[in-house]
Amino acid sequence: MIPLQVVVLALVGLGAGVVVATRDPIRQTLVGGLYGLLLAALFVVFQAPDVALSELVVSSVAFPFILFAALAKLRKGQPK
Amino acid sequence: MTVRTRLVLFAVSGAGLGALLLWGLAGLPDFGHFAGEYGRLLNSAAARERHVTNVVAAITFDYRGFDTLGEEFILFAAVMGVALLLREARDDRERPYDEVRSETVRLVGLSLVGPLVVVGLFIVAHGYLTPGGGFQGGIALAAAPALLYAAGRYRALRAASPTGLVDLAEGSGAGGYVVTGLAGLVAGSVFLENFVDLGKTGMLAAGGTIALVNWCSAFAVSAGAVLLFHEFLEEVMYPE
Numbered sequence: 001m002i003p004l005q006v007v008v009l010a011l012v013g014l015g016a017g018v019v020v021a022t023r024d025p026i027r028q029t030l031v032g033g034l035y036g037l038l039l040a041a042l043f044v045v046f047q048a049p050d051v052a053l054s055e056l057v058v059s060s061v062a063f064p065f066i067l068f069a070a071l072a073k074l075r076k077g078q079p080k
Numbered sequence: 081m082t083v084r085t086r087l088v089l090f091a092v093s094g095a096g097l098g099a100l101l102l103w104g105l106a107g108l109p110d111f112g113h114f115a116g117e118y119g120r121l122l123n124s125a126a127a128r129e130r131h132v133t134n135v136v137a138a139i140t141f142d143y144r145g146f147d148t149l150g151e152e153f154i155l156f157a158a159v160m161g162v163a164l165l166l167r168e169a170r171d172d173r174e175r176p177y178d179e180v181r182s183e184t185v186r187l188v189g190l191s192l193v194g195p196l197v198v199v200g201l202f203i204v205a206h207g208y209l210t211p212g213g214g215f216q217g218g219i220a221l222a223a224a225p226a227l228l229y230a231a232g233r234y235r236a237l238r239a240a241s242p243t244g245l246v247d248l249a250e251g252s253g254a255g256g257y258v259v260t261g262l263a264g265l266v267a268g269s270v271f272l273e274n275f276v277d278l279g280k281t282g283m284l285a286a287g288g289t290i291a292l293v294n295w296c297s298a299f300a301v302s303a304g305a306v307l308l309f310h311e312f313l314e315e316v317m318y319p320e
Contacts (some may be wrong), residue, residue, distance in 0.1 A: 001111055001112075010198040048215070049264065050134070054215060061226060062219055066308060069312035069315065073315050076316065
């Protein structure tokens with residue numbers, strides 16, 4: 001394993017903890033999206049660029065968009 | 081359940097799960113020692129047999145094209161399910177006006193829409209030459225209308241992606257994949273047989289049916305994602 005792979009693996013492990021520790025759903029969606037970027041980097045340094053691209057588009061476009069819409073809907077239903 | 085019982089339960093099941101994981105990991109081949117003979121075989125054969133340089137695309141859209149067809153229809157069914165649940169039978173409500181107020185967000189966001197479309201088309205078109213393909217490029221393409229909303233206005237998103245066009249792209253993408261497969265059955269001997277001229281390795285006009293089903297899945301995936309955006313946003317944008 002080259003040092004870069006070790007570093008990115010450690011960051012991915014750390015990032016997972018950060019996502020879980022973020023309690024506010026809106027922040028968590030953003031942090032989760034950024035965590036997806038870390039995963040994409042992980043796939044690149046382990047030579048899986050196709051999977052990295054899939055991870056990138058899902059975690060930075062589709063996933064947060066739908067989560068934000070659902071959160072906005074939930075917020076609308078709540079008394080101010 | 082008291083906190084104590086929960087902790088005991090966690091300690092027992094956590095230790096058990098950890099032991100199972102370690103046991104499983106210990107049985108894996110050493111790091112860097114790839115044990116998949118099938119992968120090695122395809123790595124050496126795909127470029128020669130299918131005239132494409134991205135072996136992953138040759139696997140997903142040809143050697144294992146039938147699996148990808150299944151995935152395609154999982155997505156299709158999921159999107160149809162959302163549309164069935166959320167779509168209004170007759171939508172004659174006036175679309176709401178809204179606009180992002182920050183000039184900076186509008187300027188930066190909207191100026192990225194064009195490049196996003198180009199990048200998406202690039203990732204799709206070169207899917208069987210370099211990393212990427214119909215799925216990745218399809219979602220990148222769907223990000224363009226999403227950005228029109230996020231950095232502009234809801235009406236821009238709906239104007240850029242009329243429902244009729246999105247439905248057409250979704251259906252013809254999913255259907256085109258099946259038709260290409262059936263054409264392989266007719267022209268050759270098996271479903272999804274690569275019957276089109278394979279072209280010259282390294283060129284865009286290569287790969288035979290790989291190029292066709294790559295674009296089909298790009299249509300289906302991008303339209304599917306846009307459809308999801310539509311349905312979810314409709315839930316948010318209109319007053320109850």
